[in-house]
Amino acid sequence: NAGVTQTPKFQVLKTGQSMTLQCAQDMNHEYMSWYRQDPGMGLRLIHYSVGAGITDQGEVPNGYNVSRSTTEDFPLRLLSAAPSQTSVYFCASRRQGWQYFGPGTRLTVT
Amino acid sequence: GESVGLHLPTLSVQEGDNSIINCAYSNSASDYFIWYKQESGKGPQFIIDIRSNMDKRQGQRVTVLLNKTVKHLSLQIAATQPGDSAVYFCAENKGRSGNTPLVFGKGTRLSVIA
Numbered sequence: 258n259a260g261v262t263q264t265p266k267f268q269v270l271k272t273g274q275s276m277t278l279q280c281a282q283d284m285n286h287e288y289m290s291w292y293r294q295d296p297g298m299g300l301r302l303i304h305y306s307v308g309a310g311i312t313d314q315g316e317v318p319n320g321y322n323v324s325r326s327t328t329e330d331f332p333l334r335l336l337s338a339a340p341s342q343t344s345v346y347f348c349a350s351r352r353q354g355w356q357y358f359g360p361g362t363r364l365t366v367t
Numbered sequence: 368g369e370s371v372g373l374h375l376p377t378l379s380v381q382e383g384d385n386s387i388i389n390c391a392y393s394n395s396a397s398d399y400f401i402w403y404k405q406e407s408g409k410g411p412q413f414i415i416d417i418r419s420n421m422d423k424r425q426g427q428r429v430t431v432l433l434n435k436t437v438k439h440l441s442l443q444i445a446a447t448q449p450g451d452s453a454v455y456f457c458a459e460n461k462g463r464s465g466n467t468p469l470v471f472g473k474g475t476r477l478s479v480i481a
Contacts, residue, residue, distance in 0.1 A: 261410075288466060299456065299473040300411070307466045315468060347410050355401045356469060358410035 258283050261359035263348050269365045270338040278333040278362050280348030288351045289331040290315070291323065293344040294361075300347065306331055338366045379478045386444040388475045390457035393438060397459040401469065402431060402442045405454045414442070414455075444477075452479045 264279045282289065290305035292315075302315030306325040320342060322334040331350075335342060343366045349356040380386045392400070398419035403411035417424045417431045417440075424431050430443040440457050454476050458469040 290468065292471075300471040302468050305468055349410075354399070355403075355413040355416055358403075358412070360410050361408075 260284065261348055261350055261357050263346075263359035263362050265362060266360070267363050269367065270335070271367055272338060272340060274338050276335055276338065278335075278346055278348075278364070280331045280333065280359060281329050282331075282348075282350040282357070283329065284350060284352070284357070285328060286350035286352045286357075287328065288356075289325070290349050290356070291321070291331070291333045292347045292349065293317065293342075294347060295344050303333065303346075335364075340366045342366050376473070377476045377478070379480055380447050382447060382449060382479050382481050384447055386442075386447045386451065386477055388442045388444075388455050388457075388477065390440040390442075390472055391438060392440060392457075392459050394459060394461065394470070395438065396461050397470075399460040400431070400433060400440050401458045401460070402429075402440075403456045403458065403471075404451075405456065405474070407453075411456060447477075447479050449479050449481055452477055 261282045287308045291303040292300040294300050301317050303317055303321050304315055304323040306312045309325050309328050312323050312325055325331055346362045348359040401416040402414040404414050405411040415426045415429050415431050417433050422433050428445045432441045454474040456471050456474045458471045460469050
């Protein structure tokens with residue numbers, strides 16, 4: 258099993274550009290989630306999904322969209338990138354108990 | 368609002384000593400707790416978990432203690448090694464079913480002095 262995979266590892270965007278961060282898991286987990294991690298802020302939940310076709314907002318959803326068309330994939334879309342979205346983004350999945358995290362995407366918005 | 372927090376943001380310990388990382392939680396409805404380790408440039412990795420019907424659980428060199436009376440969680444690392452240097456997060460959840468978000472604390476950075 259590859260676990261939770263994320264692409265790209267690094268990305269630089271200009272203000273106003275849009276992009277999609279990819280996340281996939283091969284463990285058949287129903288629950289998937291996206292976090293952002295800023296220095297000194299810990300992990301903040303952006304969006305989560307309890308199964309295909311179901312998504313919900315977390316603590317900091319503004320500026321981000323998600324969809325869940327399959328169990329395996331949970332992409333995160335930045336609609337119009339802003340410097341405040343410079344962060345490290347982690348995707349995670351779980352069935353029961355603890356979450357498995359991906360390796361992260363480091364995003365810089367200039 | 369209710370949140371998970373940590374008493375100390377940084378902890379330095381001598382190699383070979385025991386480390387204790389503390390975490391306070393305020394949601395009395397939380398019944399499942401997890402400790403994660405995050406090394407530089409990597410995603411958080413699961414260390415150990417505990418349910419609220421237990422007050423202690425042991426793993427390999429790690430022990431988690433849960434005190435529900437004072438809403439306190441701790442992670443003990445025995446014989447701390449340089450490879451233990453990382454940021455440690457506690458997380459709480461209401462229910463272990465997997466359908467509700469985990470709430471994470473801000474983290475404690477553990478530095479091991481050789």
